[in-house]
Amino acid sequence: MSTALVNFIRELYQSNEFIPLHAPSFRGNELQYVSETIKSTFVSSVGKFVDEFERKIEDFTGTVKAVATVNGTAALHSALYMAGVHAGDVVITQPLTFVATCNALYHMGAEPVFVDISTNTLSLCPAALSQFLQQQARIDDQGCYLKSSGQRIRAVMPMHTFGHPAALDELMQICQQWQLILIEDAAESLGSYYKNRHTGTIGQFGALSFNGNKIITTGGGGMLLCAGLKDGERAKHLTTTAKVPHRWEFYHDEPGFNYRLPNLNAALGCAQMESLSYFLAQKRQLARQYQAFFADTDYQFVDEPAQCQANFWLNAVICPDLRSRDKLLHSTNDANVMTRPVWQLMHQLPAFKHAIRGSLAIAEDLAQRLVNLPSSVPEAF
Template sequence: MNPEQISAFIRQLYQSDDFIPLHAPTFNGNEKRYVSETIDSTFVSSVGQFVDQFEQAIEAFTGCAKAVATVNGTAALHTALYMAGVKQGDLVITQALTFVATCNALYHMGAEPVFCDISEKSLGLCPKSVDQFLSEQAALDAQGCYHKTTGKRIKAVVPMHTFGHPVELDELVTVCQKWQLTLVEDAAESLGSYYKGQHTGTFSDYSALSFNGNKVITTGGGGMVLCRSQDAGQKTKHVTTTAKVPHPYEFFHDEPGFNYRMPNLNAALGCAQMEVLPQFLQQKRELASRYADFFAGTPFRFVHEPDYARSNYWLNAIICPDQDSREQLLQETNAAGVMTRPVWQLMHRLPMFANALRGDLSYSEYIEARLVNLPSSPVTPHTD
């Protein structure tokens, strides 16, 4: 199988001779109507009915106790980490194979990432890799977990559900309990993904979703903090709304806060998208199934959901036989107007995280050299 055949198959799926993007938003519901209602109401900023409605829709869909809408996914993760007690100078274990936003959120709160390897099952943070790093380099005292060489506190573990495939959450929870660490899920890519029947982002006290333009549903720009209790949710909403104490006219803020509240305009878009989310998810599973069948028995290995999970298949991916075949596929498909992309460069290769502590990253490096993402827009594919 060659890149030309792969491009032809993708064009057949989407029945298009035009440029095929990696993941485009789909607007065929009430988006225009709700956005127009927002404009007519003049409540286009962070106060408006659609913000509350969008939060309630996410709560109902994911099963979290309270959802708090934010301006983007990075703001949601920053808030989740802040609420989880991560402070300046803390070390936070995460994966090197992730989008840079995971580490940017840590950087801007003065925390430092520690990189561990990913799992072959999920392409997300590997529990065994985390436990091995901690066993070799960490210890416990009365204040909790610390890094033996630097003396710095290890506060949290942040797995990212790569391409929407849930990580091994039971095992990660066990590791966190063993080492007295706080779990914070980066669920930015996993709306509609389930681990053993439970929605991702609901296994930790705080987690983060993203609604960027390329996600399963979009609000243009936007994110959401998922909270495991009503009290935590109310506190999170307060902090993301400049910590302003309610009053008819006085401006009193009782702690430092963030101006992270999602505007009503964005939430209107989100409410319309939530109405068709089940349809999007079904279409994406059909697309993933077609890809899996197409690549079966070829040198290209399709990335399936883990056997313990139901994935949203946000981005479909294949693992090429080697780096040369990956480069050839990327070059020829993109030249043919079919957008494909490599996985992100590993975080420790970026200048701002080059000196971060890390364990063995062998499988992360293997995947970095071979993985290619394929067009994954939630459109029902055709084969006739």
């Protein structure tokens, strides 16, 4: 399998050199827009490209209001703040995610509660969430609380793993039943749709990332998606240090965050948005080639859930067992083809090992068998 896979990937990318996991592609107006920004001298948080980038994201996703931030973690942190998460609160999320999901909670002074994932989405499982709440939570006129500690459960935060949408209708229904706010960690899912609705726009808040390895990049950057205009306007105010507009006075009416995306980064994002549809088509074609390669093998290609359209940000395959996973990882990386296991599960990290959790059998099983495959747009390098 390993040799055949290496040969297949090299044929896909027409390269005998090192093949990365996910490289950015600059095929359009990136250099022109960034150069224009430098010539204008407006390279920081003031400039036309920041507002334009927000408008492009609003138009593409259908969100009511998009607020550009310096990175995806800042977008998540802003979402949690806007959702009213306080120090000592808990937020339910999944153990199979990138650490930024939990880091944002940590910096709020809040704690994660880990609930298992679903095999068909790799995201938070509605059945596991419902069971956890029924067994370990109580609800009254004031809100939802953990029975064991009395801590307020403020929100549920699924992550759309590798760009595959979570089961949002079911999760939203549970959140409404238990008086919880749904925050979508959509960092990986720009261009992914759940029942024809863009991810990050179904919960009250969503967060995108434009890190260098995402489907489009601003070098570093993120975007807070808000379902309500009033929330969006307040979030934009807060993320620009809560400064009240004035021709010369510096007056800030409440504590805020210095999270505004620089114009230089936004210029890159505007150019990347012009190629997003092309990237999505190319990545879908790449995914279908991987799917065909793994057909009739013991290796299961991770496909998009039913009634969903994934962006296939990172392609993934589930190996038969841990031994075959490790063999695949060793063989491909030895051959200069980058593959990676999924992230270390959050409850296995020192910072979060004492977090309350339900049974995590599915996440623990898949973490020992899942491998990410090179997923760049083929022309990227």
